[in-house]
Amino acid sequence: MPQETDRKMMEILRILADREEVLGAKTIAEELKKKGYDLGERAVRYHMRILDEKGFTERIGYAGRQITDKGHKELEKGLIYDQVDFIFSKFEDMIYQTTLNPSDGTGKVIVNTSSFVYDKNIMEILKSVFTKGIAVSPYVKFLDPLPEVGNEIRMDTVCGTTIDGMLLRAGIPVIPKYGGIVKVEDYVPIRFTELISYKKTSMTPLEAFTDKNMTSVLEVIDNGNGSIPANFRLIPKTARKNAVKIFNNLQKIGITGLLKMGDEGESVLGIPIDDNMVGIAVIGGIAPLCAAKEAGFDVNIKLAENTIEFGKMQSLVNPKPIIKTTGPGIPEKVKFLLSKAWNLIYQVDFDIETHQGNVITNISYVKTNELDLAIDIFEDVMKTGPQYCTSKYFKIIPGKEPNKTGIATVCSLTLDGILVKNGVSTTPQYGGILETDSKQPRFIELTAYSGSSLDPHEIYIAKDMTSVSEAIKDGGRVLASLREIPYIARPAAVDVLEEVQDAGFSILKIGKPSELVYNAKVERYHVGIVAPGGLNPIAALKEHGMDVEPKAVETMTNVSEMEEF
Known part of the structure; x- marks a missing residue:
């Protein structure tokens, strides 16, 4: 269905979810108008029939429709390009509705x-x-x-x-x-x-x-x-x-x-x-x-x-705050991810012809006594689902603690470094969760690299949001990243990335100009490129109940020092 039709139906689902009651076409049309969609009752009924057919809503007699459990799930993960804008607008909406009077506590x-x-x-x-x-x-x-x-x-x-x-x-x-x-x-x-x-x-x-x-x-x-x-x-x-x-x-x-x-x-x-x-x-x-x-x-x-x-x-209680007032500002500033990433991207010198040079690596830690099991799981992911691994390279390194061992994997931002070194301007945009068990893979979570102090993939792993072990067999949820390049550079990028794949790296999709890429929106006159996350094998370890400490975008490593499956 066209993008605009999808958005209207998602807004209908949001209205039903927010009101938590059976609503008729007239009420839904009025609420849609407040959101900038001028649909009459007839048009609303048309969209509602489609939602009924998909199982996202159900008709309750002549009273109207209500959202189903399936509809709630679709609302949580559908139209991700719309959701990344909706979160902030939701906060703006809530702020506007706040009416508390600080003088008397009413509102x-x-x-x-x-x-x-x-x-x-x-x-x-x-x-x-x-x-x-x-x-x-x-x-x-x-x-x-x-x-x-x-x-x-x-x-x-x-x-x-x-x-x-x-x-x-x-x-x-x-x-x-x-x-x-x-x-x-x-x-x-x-x-x-x-x-x-x-x-x-x-x-x-x-x-x-x-x-x-x-x-x-x-x-x-x-x-x-x-x-x-x-x-x-x-x-x-x-x-x-x-x-x-x-x-x-x-x-x-x-x-x-x-x-x-x-x-x-x-x-x-x-x-x-x-x-x-x-x-x-x-x-x-x-x-x-x-x-x-x-x-x-x-x-x-x-x-x-x-x-x-x-x-x-x-x-509930009569509070007695223990947090003290802070003093003057401290010299140490928050370190944003992209600032660190750009400096590492510049250092990438991997040669797509000789397959030699430095790449950006993630370094994650496991318990030393579980290393053998970790390698077995790691190998299974690498060999069964290589398309979901940034590259075939990895390295075992000593941990900073006696009982910990590090596993270095290639970070997908290495691809940005390779593109830049070959004359293609690129901008890392999002880290996300890619759902692979539908006919068309789609992002169900996205977090911008800009404005974040840590890689979004670390958060997704910590919150147990992946199912990499399922994805390599039938279908599941994997870590993936999205970057943008100017549309005019697409032919050159395709040539570079074909050689990159020959060198043992994975690319999931190269979009067309201004095209939605796995349901993620790119800026006009740009092309989106999706790559699997370098932490997918690490996420699989966590899924198996192992105690892992993922660290993304950590350092540079020469591939000559790494092993490969």
């Missing part, structure tokens, strides 16, 4: 909705985190009556994006920039160690850091040292005085979480700030739920899911 706030099996221990952990002030607010709302132990419960907590809504309502232009992880030492926030931009990602930034191994909120509570989720925004310098007043008022009604508000042009927790702007860092509203996950509890977290009346929420 709506943005909430994260989480679900978990009710247990006294998990409630004690949540209360402990709220008590220590490692949250935006101690106010919550239980969406179900408190059940017996062992039954599931849903709970709303105040999202940090509420702060952006408050700033906007005060007439302050606010720019949400990043979600990330802040390192804390002796109860003092030191700097962001990881960041992902709110723009050009199909995954909410803080969602990327909800894995239990990415935060250490419980350690911050115990000894003042650890990592907590946080988000970051910018405001104009002229609005700083008013912003301070807003935070003071919010604190009086039970909303806080401020880590630092910088002065004009001052670096904030390692993030450089332009002149005439002010940076603000706030604790992530999901921090208490992250603590529960660290303790081993299974918690499903949906960020910025809805807006509710603040007056309907209740405070």
